[in-house]
Amino acid sequence: MKILTCPLNGPRNISEFTYGGEFHHMPDPKNSTARKWAEHVFFHANEAGIVTEWWFHNATSFWFLAERNTITDEVIRTFNASDIFSERQEFNDQTTNAGSN
Amino acid sequence: MSMQSTEQFSPVQYQRRSQLYRRHIATGAAFKAVANILTVDAYSKTIEEVQKASHLGLADLSTHPRLGFKGSGALSWLNQQKLQLPENPNQAVQQAKGSLIARLSQEEFLILNDLDMASLTAEKLEARYSLDSTDGVYLLPRNDSHCWLALTGIQAPDCLAKLCGIDMRVDKFANGEIAQTSLARVNAIILRYDLGVTPCFYILSDVSLTEFLWDGLLDSMQEFQGVPIGISALKKLSQDI
Incomplete structure (x- = not known):
């Protein structure tokens, strides 16, 4: 079994984890184009x-972040999301429908 | 303490019952009222059960109160309540009257009442809490969301090794340590807090899986001659220092 090290809980069997997709910053929903949002x-x-x-x-x-080499499947490091997100993100207009043009 | 008969105390007379109460009745359990809750006193003669519990036993504590607090203000609010809190996540600290406070993450805590219900810590904290006046603290009711089992005895780490990927040998998994992990392929919180000199692992898991876990653990305990035990055996073990 592969082992992944959780920043909160330590090394665990990979079966205890779910993959959450690539990390990228969320575009501003108010000013984003539909293409960018998609x-x-x-x-x-x-x-x-x-x-x-x-x-x-x-x-x-x-939820946490991992740096992984997709060629070798080696996990370089795992770290808390708070290392990147130190404060809450606010968007002024909460009613904006980011998916529409 | 004397054992009570099932005729005197029946879970059906109580609003709060364990998901396992039918199994307890079928196994011939004697029940006992502790403060305002009903729990299994013993399944056999207490003196025999204490011996078995020190070897390998499984108890159901699901009627005992428990609750959690979460949020950026949880640490400071609990500190204001004059409680001893663990410094790091995945650690538990016992309070003066026996209740346990577990730190599940930087901002989440779980409170388990003591076996005797002497402290009433969970009830008191719930009564003091108010969403309006407590900034950044969120109450997590756990009585109905999680079952609470206790696996005791020197063979408990061997039994857990069959169901769980974490090394729970007593020299590897310290007293007061917590693992939030997969147990018999279901998510569980496993908290080691010994009863006197006897290893004890409290297990909290989704309430809908109580019967599955109970049966699975008993099945896993068979090869070590493990048996279900009542609260009298747990109490006796805790006094055995």
């Missing part, structure tokens, strides 16, 4: 090399 939600760059990904520890509902 890319954020649906499209993956699918790069060969070291990428940053979201992972989820099922037992604790804990």
Whole structure:
């Protein structure tokens, strides 16, 4: 069994985790184009090399980030999302429908 | 304490019942009222059960109160309540009257009442909490969301090794340590807090899986001659220092 190290819980069997997709910053929903928003939600760059990904520890509902080499499947490091998101993101107009043109 | 007969105390007389109460009745359990809850006193003579519990036993504590708090203000609010809190996630600390406070992450805590119901910590905290006046603290009711089992005895780590990927040998998994992991392929919180000199692992998992876990653990315990035990055996073990 592959082992992944959760920043909160330590090394665990990979069966305790769920893959959450590539990490990229969310575009501003107010000013984003539909194309940009769709890319954020649906499209993956699918790069060969070291990428940053979201992972989820099922037992604790804990989301974190991992740097993984997609060629060798080696996990370089895992870290807390708070290392990137230090404060809450606010968008002025909460009613904006980002999916519309 | 004397054992009570099932005729005197029946779970059906109580609003709060364990999901396992039918199994307890079928196994011939004697029930006991502790404060305002009903729990299994013993399945056989207490003296025999204590011996078995120190070897390998499984108890159902699901009627005992428990609750959680979560949020950016949870740590400071619990500190204001004059409780001893674990410094790091995945650790538990026992309070003066026996209740346990577990830290599940930087901002989430779980409170387990003591076996005797002497402290009433969970009830008191729930009564003091108010969403309006407590900024950044969110109450997590756990009585109805999680079952609460206790696996005791020197063979408990061997039994857990069959169901769980974490090394729970007593020299590897310290007293007061917590693992939030997969147990018999279901998510569970496993908290080691010994009863006197006897290893004890409290297990909390989704309430809808109580019967599955109970049966699975008993099945896994068979090869070590493990048996279900009542609260009298747990109490006796906790006094055995």
